[in-house]
Amino acid sequence: MRHFDVVVVGAGPSGGHCARQLAKSGKKVLLAEQHQTFAQNDFSSGAIPIETLKRYNLPSDVVGSLWQKIVIITTNIHQTWECDRPRGVVLNFAKLREFLAQEVQRQGSEVWMGHRYIQSDQENGKTIVEFKPYGNSETVKVSTQVLVDATGQIRAVMCPSKQQNLPYLTGTGTEYLIEVGSSDYQKYAQKLTFFLGHKWMPKGYSWIFPMEPNRLKIGSARLNRPHKIVEKTSSLRTYIELIINDYLQGISYKIIDVHGGVLKYCSGLQDTYYRNNVIAIGDAVSTVNMLGGEGIRHGIESAEIASRFIEAYLAGQQVDFSSYQQEMHKTYKKTWDWSERMGISKYLEYSDKLIDRGVSYLNQLSTEEILQVLFEYNFNPIYRRILPYLRYKLSAKIRNLIGQVRSSFTNINILKGVD
Ligand SMILES: Cc1cc2nc3c(=O)[nH]c(=O)nc-3n(C[C@H](O)[C@H](O)[C@H](O)COP(=O)(O)OP(=O)(O)OC[C@H]3O[C@@H](n4cnc5c(N)ncnc54)[C@H](O)[C@@H]3O)c2cc1C
Incomplete structure (x- = not known):
């Protein structure tokens, strides 16, 4: 049986970055992903602030486009904030994860695509991890010192049984990737356009992001809980098509891909962060922020924090991961609790009139200030x-x-x- 210092399950942004950091520091790492290619679950919109690239040493190849303008549209209000330089990027999510996996291999560690985690057991002081390779009836077992759950909202390692009595708040998003002519693309290039309010997306928001030349991402996402006022909503696709037909009026387009996913956030960050030598990172411990559903850079940040603690554990300086949980709570808890409360009021309680009024007040904010609110959750x-x-x-x-x-x-x- 092959042995690794660390086995990371899930090659999303957090798993990929965690494996990359540990491989870089000389650990023998296995990064295992259930999908065979990164194009298969290319579900995320990938909008992040530009500093993230430098902070986590991400190359320009993973960038789809740049943005420097924020537009917020409600049922009756239209507000725009513009910067004189690019302030963010829309990532090519498939390329980002592929890049992280290549970095793991470049450092001499391994990436197993098409390997689904089945279970793990303790045996003679080591953890035995079982995978099911795609298209193969035989499972494969490896042993490891540390096992990392980076399976996102599925939490496949930490919570294998679906029955968890925790207060989860879930959201669902769907996105169309469409191809448009270059003059139409130019109208929506360099800006993130958000749609709020009961006309565009009750219980959530919709968006148009520039993906790359002549390609736009148009999506809708909402919380899966009843609204205080709105009783009936339509399918997510209906709201995406509303944007295409009502806002982009008459645009000629071709659908390239339809994708989406689920976010599952545990209120009060009550997830299980560790059990013995198993540690969870990224969306598996609710690092996604529920104000806007942004989770890529926070997942990567959690991977940075976790890799420091994993190294200390492997070096015998830590006996468990309790200080990892403390550090994660110190980093996220206060802001995430507050963002969750704001998100619930905005998406599940406000009347359409109140959303209009709230956004009209935002015109008092400068561009720097609106970026602080949207991306630093600084109110x-x-x-x-x-x-x-x-x-x-x-x-x-x-x-x-x-x-x-x-x-x-x-x-x-x-x-x-x-x-
Ligand atoms: C529609 C949508 C749009 C979004 N847009 C944005 C955005 O614009 N900006 C932003 O920052 N965030 C966005 N997010 C959130 C962001 O994508 C997530 O927070 C982020 O991807 C979480 O990273 P992660 O690595 O923790 O988990 P994931 O990205 O979910 O990765 C988990 C990986 O584990 C794998 N896996 C699961 N189970 C197993 C198993 N049993 N065995 C092996 N592998 C397994 C999965 O296949 C997956 O590759 C969006 C989310 C959705 C749904």
Whole structure:
């Protein structure tokens, strides 16, 4: 039986990056993925801030396009923020994961595509991991010192039985990749366009992202919980087609691919982070942020944190991964709790009018501030800018009201003949 220092199950952004980091530091790593190619589950839209590339040493080959403009459209409002330089990228998700896997191989470790994790057992102080290779009835077993669950929302290693009594919040997204003419592409190039409100996507939001020259990604995603006000919704495809027919009016296009996926977030980050020598990263421990469903860079960040603890464990400096869980909670808990609360109000409680009003207030924010809100989940700009504005509007309303009361008293006095 082959032996590895670390076996990482799942070659998404978190598994790929974790395997890459550990292989780089000289560990013998196996990265195993159930799909045979990265084109097979190319489900993510891939919009991230540009700093992520430098921070995690990602090459320009994994970039589909750049963006420097944010557009938010609601049922009745249209707001735009523009920067003078690119502030983010839309990743080619398949190329990103392929690049990470190639890095693992380049460092002398192994990548097994088409290998589905079945189960693992403890045997003589080691963990035996069983995989089912695609198209083969025989399973393959390997042994490892550390096993990493990077299987995303499936949590195949940590939670093999589907019955978990945890407070999960799930969301579902579908996306069309369409080919359009170059003049149509130019209209939507370099910007992320988001659609909010009950017309475009009750319980969630829709989007148009530029994927690469002449290709646009048009998607819709929503939370799978009842809305306080909206009783009935249509299929996700209906909302995507609404954007194509109503917003992109008359565009001529060809559908290249339809893909999508599920996000499963555990409220209060109550996931199991480790059990003995098994550790979970990325969406398997809810690193996706539920305000906008952004999860790629957070999954990669969790892989960086985990690889430090795995190295310490392999070196005998840690006896378990409890400090990994503490570090993850320190990094995410406060902001993620807050984002979840904001997401639930915005997507599941607000009336359409309130969404319109909220977005109209956002025009008080500068481009830097809107980026802070959307990508750093820093809501201070809203309080700093919008509360004084609301206070000003309220006091103007009160002044107006007092004026009206005064003038009606004056009118009454005039009618009574009192001077
Ligand atoms: C429609 C949609 C759009 C999104 N858009 C964005 C976006 O624009 N920006 C952003 O940052 N995030 C986005 N996200 C979220 C982001 O894609 C995820 O948060 C991110 O991919 C999580 O990375 P991960 O590596 O933890 O898990 P995943 O990417 O889910 O990777 C898990 C891997 O494990 C494999 N696996 C599962 N079970 C097994 C098994 N038994 N054996 C072997 N392999 C297995 C899977 O095949 C998969 O490759 C989007 C998500 C969806 C659904």
